[in-house]
Amino acid sequence: GQSLEQPSEVTAVEGAIVQINCTYQTSGFYGLSWYQQHDGGAPTFLSYNGLDGLEETGRFSSFLSRSDSYGYLLLQELQMKDSASYFCAVVFYGQNFVFGPGTRLSVLP
């Protein structure tokens, strides 16, 4: 089967750095993606790791290690608007993505 695990909630203050982890028990996938979803909104694509290592996109970075079955999303210089739910998703060729349970990030002033 395919399963992903994420912390259910994370809290941090403005300006801080936060890391949201995603561990998985699956194989045969070709990448890991991250999505952001604000309350009442649709999930929006943040990043994609097709290869092991770090991908950086502005304040957001994402990391994948297939040997450790592990990835994370790193958010730097946190802003209040970063308060949202974050989902990791395993990418399979020719199939839908499999989404993790989501992590609710609360950024405090």
Add this chain to the structure above:
Amino acid sequence: SAVISQKPSRDICQRGTSLTIQCQVDSQVTMMFWYRQQPGQSLTLIATANQGSEATYESGFVIDKFPISRPNLTFSTLTVSNMSPEDSSIYLCSGKTRDTQYFGPGTRLTVL
């Protein structure tokens, strides 16, 4: 990024009625999916919409309850049939390009 539109954005329906949700994607999209999301929960895949043939449903979802059409590459509909309050949820259309999946704005359905 792919552009996905969905309508209606929200609706309030009576028990026993049906609602059809429409989704339009741009030509970058190769696969289309329908998801359901309860408040505070993750995304649950209902089915993969196949062009010109019957959709592929996930466990727990059946065609009689959630008929899906995809008459061409860029358009699909999901019908929620014989609704009950348990069907109240957000329904999301999604389109996949080569390696990224995009979502429509969602339809917030409330069944009374």
